[in-house]
Amino acid sequence: MKKIHITGLGLLGGSFALAAKQKFHELEISGWDINEQNLQDAHILGMIDKTQEFPEKDTDLVILATPADTLTDLVSTMLDKAGDGTLVIDLGSTKGSICSALSAHPKRKQYLAGHPIAGTEYSGPRAAFPELLNRKVMILCEMEKTDLHLKEKAYELFDALNLKLRFMEPEEHDKQLAFVSHLSHISSFMLGKTVLQKMEDDKNIFDMAGSGFASTVRLAKSSPAMWAPIFSENRMNILEALDGYIENLQKFRSKISENESDEMKKEMAEINSIRDILDLQS
Structure with a gap:
């Protein structure tokens, strides 16, 4: 695991960043958030190494942790720009509409629909902490549609973060x-x-x-x-x-x-x- 890009640097995205940095010491994380204060806080807190809206072509994983109504368009855009070895994962709390909308995308095999059952009542990067994800359930949908070798990158991260995997249909x-x-x-x-x-x-x-x-x-x-x-x-x-x-x-x-x-x-x-x-x- 060399490079991760995270869009949405709030509680969930920020916690993924902090936890991943603890487990992969040579990891480089780029990040983006529509909120300028969140971007500044993410730098101060050491969540990201650099700011950029889109990942580099050799990025291993793209993690999207933005509001549910933004994710379909965002995943599609990220897939369009992704390199052949990049896996795009969304962390949205709803899965049916996004899986349906992306079913015909030409790079569908580079997308993984995920939902970690983790959170608190607080929001923003300053609410994030690396232990948020420890031993939490990570729901994955339509696994058969994701490229086998790219899934191994996701499994490497999920295993390092001690997530418990569960598999469900989006509906x-x-x-x-x-x-x-x-x-x-x-x-x-x-x-x-x-x-x-x-x-x-x-x-x-x-x-x-x-x-x-x-x-x-x-x-x-x-x-x-x-x-x-x-x-x-x-x-x-x-x-x-x-x-x-x-x-x-x-x-x-x-x-x-x-x-x-x-x-x-x-x-x-x-x-x-x-x-x-x-x-x-x-």
Whole structure:
């Protein structure tokens, strides 16, 4: 591994850069970000060695970590400019539309659709840290369409960063992420909004907030610039998830309204089984 180029030097792209530099000491990383401050911070923090919008022809890997609605055009442009030995990887949170759009690209074999299940509620290069990716799941889609020898370059990086690989079809990926990731962000944003609206009447409401509220609303601090495009790109799956969520909320509201204490206890006890599922995943 000699050269990597990263476009999008925020939390994810920056963490990839920092982690890769720890593992490959002779590695040269070029980078680009539309935000000039991010570029300056990336230099100061040692993420990139030089600034350039497009990679050199002998670059091994191009990693794209920009908002979901920019990735299709960006991957296509990078493939057009890539050398024959360059693999282009996107890290977007939606995979269906981009895989479909790039299916007929003449350099499709030089593209790998990826999504690391890693992140925090913070954004920008100053939020990045090399341990972000350690032992996290990296989902890869349509592996059979990527050149075998180029995939070896990706495997070398993923193995060095201790990523756990999972393989999914793009449509399956988008449907499952709508429920376990995208819906939770919407819930957090809307809980935050509800409490902010209440604060207009009661300025001291946050004095009552404990750790439960803080953990539940944590994701409401996430970047709107990243999440609004995700909600748009995966809207049909998210709408399905929201419909089920809203229905469950309405049913539970009815139990509260009718003071059905035993029914509430029973339902919550059944939901407690998620604890065992999550414990197995940790």
